[in-house]
Structures are given as C-alpha cells and as structure tokens.
Amino acid sequence: MTFVVTDNCIKCKYTDCVEVCPVDAFHEGPNFLVIDPDECIDCTLCEPECPINAIYPEDDVPAGQEGFVALNADLAKAWPVITERKDAPADARDWEGKPDKLKLLER
Secondary structure, eight states: OOEEEOGGGTTTOOOGGGGGOTTOOEEEOSSOEEEOTTTOOOOOOHHHHOTTOOEEEGGGOOTTOTHHHHHHHHHHHHSOBOOSOOOOOTTHHHHTTOSOOGGGOOO
C-alpha cells in the first residue's frame, strides 16, 4: 500500500511532509505535491505532518477522490523529487478546505 496526496493540497502545497519522508517519495509540481507509489514504503510518517489532512493511505482515500491514486503515480513520473521544506504559497490559507480544486491543478 502507498500513501496518496489528494485534492486539498492543490494550491496549498504545504511541504512539511517531505522532510519526514525517508525514501524521497514526494514529487513537486507547480501547485501540488504527489507521492510516488513505487518509492513509498508505507511508513506513515507523512500523513500526520500534513497540516491540511491531504494525505491518505491508498485504501482510505475519501470517496470521490479515488482518481488521485492514479494521478499521484502519473505525475510522480514527470515531476522532480522534493526533499526539503519550502514556504507555502502566499495565498495557501485562502485555499485550505476548498472543494473540487482538481480543475486548478497545474501540470
């Protein structure tokens, strides 16, 4: 099993989670993070570090967000690894908890 970054991360992109990952499974896009399922070792360290609860075990992804499992896998192949925390976007707090942000995902 792997962990999956879901909708709430879009336009928030807090990076607290990347520093605790022991295997460099996180990849960074313009306004979203993803977890590479081939690298993730299911250590559970990232999930509690996410301040907006955007990371879930693959089997517990919220209803309606199952497509993020494949999206994480696909985008991890194209985006670079991120291993160090960065400042969140200036307007990140404005986007926390907003529903249906997939259409705002920048690739």
